[in-house]
Amino acid sequence: MISMDESPLPNIIGFLALASYIATLIPTILRIVFPQTKETGIPQWLLKRRRVIGVMAFFLALGHGFLMVQKRNFDFFDIKTFWIYIQGVSTFIIFTLLSITSNNWSVKKLKKNWKQLHKLTYVAMVVLIWHIWDKMSGHWTYLTPISLAAITIITVLFVIRLWIEYQSKQQKNAAKVAKPDLVGKGIR
Template identity: 35%
Template sequence: MTHLIDAANRFARRIPTWTVYLALALPIPWFFYQGLTGSLGREPIRALEHLYGAWALRLLIAGLTITPLRRFFGLYLLRFRRAIGVMTFVYVLAHLLVWAVLDVQTLERVWADILKRPYVTIGMAGFLCLVPLAATSNNWSVRKLGPRWRKLHQLTYVAAVLGAVHYIWLAKGFQLEPVIYAAVILGLLVMRLRLRNARFPQKRRSRLTR
């Protein structure tokens, strides 16, 4: 097992980060082309919304797994986390644009849906959480914000929960796929919380004894 992890880490170090951006970006125009050519079924717009949204959730989950993979298995993928985070935002933006431009189509109806439909409100809130994260996913922002950068990027957890709730609420009746996404996200957040508590036990005890 150790040899496999070491080989995976050596392989990961040789992968340029730009290839991750490219690999994650390629499905976006491909899905759109499938929609145009009728390969997404009778309701291509809804299917396109679903594809972009599902990929956004998958990338959110991928980003959340990076720390547990390093902590429990020694797999170092931290250098790809920014690319995964930025592309998560791109997929969410694509999901939003397909809904607003191709599905709803008018600004008046967009605002009406945001205000009147709870699952749309929650989805929009998740998108707004990702906006500052995407805007600060660069070296200049890391240097400028300092320790505040990490605190700001904890909004990822909020966005993940909101995305899972949005998907469950959007589904008509009980569907297994949204529940699985929500369970995985919840499990990863609990795992990260336990890792954080295990990392700073002395600091917490000193605060309690003050």
Template identity: 30%
Template structure:
């Protein structure tokens, strides 16, 4: 009857939505290294993946507030203040709001280069989301360690991306043309 969500279906649904939110956030950040390193270009899907991540975060939060805490705003606030992983999760949700609001063609055109700067918040959000997940699990098992490793590789790639691209580009030398 609970669809395999376990003895506490509300917590099961909450955790399932959170895991998928994390997966979509990771998938959105995989697009750039995938293109750079393999030539597979999924840029047209990156915005959709990011928005799916946002919607799943929103659903995750909604299940937590509505089904788990039954709209008790005082309990929500107490959890935010008392539990660091919920504080981090709320911060990530708040940081996602401007990204979701500006993930449309009009915003991209009107913000210009500032749009790219704003959307670099996704790196902080991914780090926070992984930390939220690990702290919520309360133990470092294979699954949280896997997400830590994936996030570390994706965020680390952003650091080495420009030097790596310069190294991979063929060097052109301005050599004079020989006339025979």
């Protein structure tokens, strides 16, 4: 029989951080993968609040990390500690960078680099699957399967989104090539 542990506070906060993070990914995925959801207003509502939700995800992740460090009494001068928790540390560093630059001033100063920097969120998405699986294997709580399912589904939907965007780009490029150049023939 499968037994599940009770969710301690750090795991609950980690789950809330994950849910908030997923909420930042949903608007664009819904707009592209499920365009009919535009009519509901949910993607627009989430899009308007994306930065605030992302910063909230950061602070929840900070709380999760703080409580885990406190609970496990980590030795920060031991390289093995960093190797064991590389997924959590990596995700936290990404969330920190995204959180610090989630403001209008950063958008203006970084310009195109801001979008490039915020693409790190997709790296975090994949690392989070690894983090949840690795850290919870052997002592799953009721939140573990929900967390894994949610981040895996959003990752699969992200890949579908990329595929749709790729196909759309290919169709646009094909249409440009197929369109005759009438400017050089005297037709204006």
